[in-house]
Amino acid sequence: MSLWQTLPLPQSQLCLSAVLKCGQSFRWLSVGEEYRLCLRDRVVCLKQDQSNLCYRTLLPHSQPSLPQQQLAEAETRVWLEDYFQLGVNLQKLYADWAARDKVFSSIETRFAGIRILRQDPFENLISFICSSNNNIARITKMVHALCKHYSAPLVAVSDSSDPLSDAQLHYHPFPTPSALAAPGVENRLRTLGFGYRAKFIQQTAKMLIDTHGSDHLVEQFLAGLRNSSTEDARQELLKFMGVGRKVADCVLLMSLDKKEVVPVDTHVYQIAIKHYGLKGSIKIKTSMTPKLYDEINTKLFAVWGDYAGWAHSVLFTSDLKAFSAHGIEAAETSLPTPPPTPSPSKRKKIGTATEASDGDFNSASLPSGTGRGKRRRVS
Numbered sequence: 001m002s003l004w005q006t007l008p009l010p011q012s013q014l015c016l017s018a019v020l021k022c023g024q025s026f027r028w029l030s031v032g033e034e035y036r037l038c039l040r041d042r043v044v045c046l047k048q049d050q051s052n053l054c055y056r057t058l059l060p061h062s063q064p065s066l067p068q069q070q071l072a073e074a075e076t077r078v079w080l081e082d083y084f085q086l087g088v089n090l091q092k093l094y095a096d097w098a099a100r101d102k103v104f105s106s107i108e109t110r111f112a113g114i115r116i117l118r119q120d121p122f123e124n125l126i127s128f129i130c131s132s133n134n135n136i137a138r139i140t141k142m143v144h145a146l147c148k149h150y151s152a153p154l155v156a157v158s159d160s161s162d163p164l165s166d167a168q169l170h171y172h173p174f175p176t177p178s179a180l181a182a183p184g185v186e187n188r189l190r191t192l193g194f195g196y197r198a199k200f201i202q203q204t205a206k207m208l209i210d211t212h213g214s215d216h217l218v219e220q221f222l223a224g225l226r227n228s229s230t231e232d233a234r235q236e237l238l239k240f241m242g243v244g245r246k247v248a249d250c251v252l253l254m255s256l257d258k259k260e261v262v263p264v265d266t267h268v269y270q271i272a273i274k275h276y277g278l279k280g281s282i283k284i285k286t287s288m289t290p291k292l293y294d295e296i297n298t299k300l301f302a303v304w305g306d307y308a309g310w311a312h313s314v315l316f317t318s319d320l321k322a323f324s325a326h327g328i329e330a331a332e333t334s335l336p337t338p339p340p341t342p343s344p345s346k347r348k349k350i351g352t353a354t355e356a357s358d359g360d361f362n363s364a365s366l367p368s369g370t371g372r373g374k375r376r377r378v379s
């Protein structure tokens, strides 16, 4: 039986309800007061109170021994410290940004605890290929569909202690590159409603496998980009199909340690006009050119400094409809929660979802790549 473990951590350092639902990762499930994520060999469960982050680990054995469970909890703790980058003092960053920036200081108390995740780079890359002209609710559905259709469930995850248990604990990890590179993936994803993104996902996975040879080597290659310069890593990402500047920048920031990178999309563009003196109109649709993208980046980097990408995420979250009205607390009750494993008869095509959600991302950003590094202007 897995018992809750406690890690002392104030909500000003980490606010789960914002960080896990603000468009960085799309795979965390809300189950009652918990958030759950399936990794390759376990399900990590989290909850928090004012001063503690609580975690527990569900293992795919019906009865793990006590030493097995204890080892798993110790590993989960190491993973959490890495994933949430807990070595970074967020309160100190907030104080620094507030001192530099009046706009930031006017929202900081309502949007405390928003930090950048350090995600698995392959999952991050594929998720953001799905994000092209899309919104959080639909990206979330797509990412869950990828998991359901292209990775085997961790069956019989034991959770007998849990009154919320729905007995059908079939959690799927994120698919491997080889699973998504297989022939036939594109067509199947199209029937599942992925549209043009179907080809980008299959081609990107295939390119990674063709170049590096195995899932393990792909993982090594992508994680190795953490040691490259920001520009070198960006150029590598831009080679993939479906990856334009905005998608590449999200991956640089959210899984490759490039903390200064500010991905520019409609939200960020409008924030830059409204609050940071960028010339332009939020009413008139403007095409996003590389020059404009760089101009916005330079401006925001000058305001926020080395951790500009982290600061942008606070502003980005405050601009999302689900959060904007009254801050994080109001949003907690209104965010969409995707079902873990919808039955086939109830499954809707992803592309036809009509629920209220934020405007599509990427629509004011650089276009997705249409081949190896090829880029166009978009209007």
Ligand SMILES: Nc1nc2[nH]c(O)nc2c(=O)[nH]1
Pocket (backbone or CB within 6 Å): 022, 023, 024, 131, 250, 262, 263, 264, 265, 268, 313, 316, 361
């Ligand atoms: N600029 C940003 N764009 C995003 N899209 C998405 O899904 N998340 C983000 C984000 O944090 N910043």
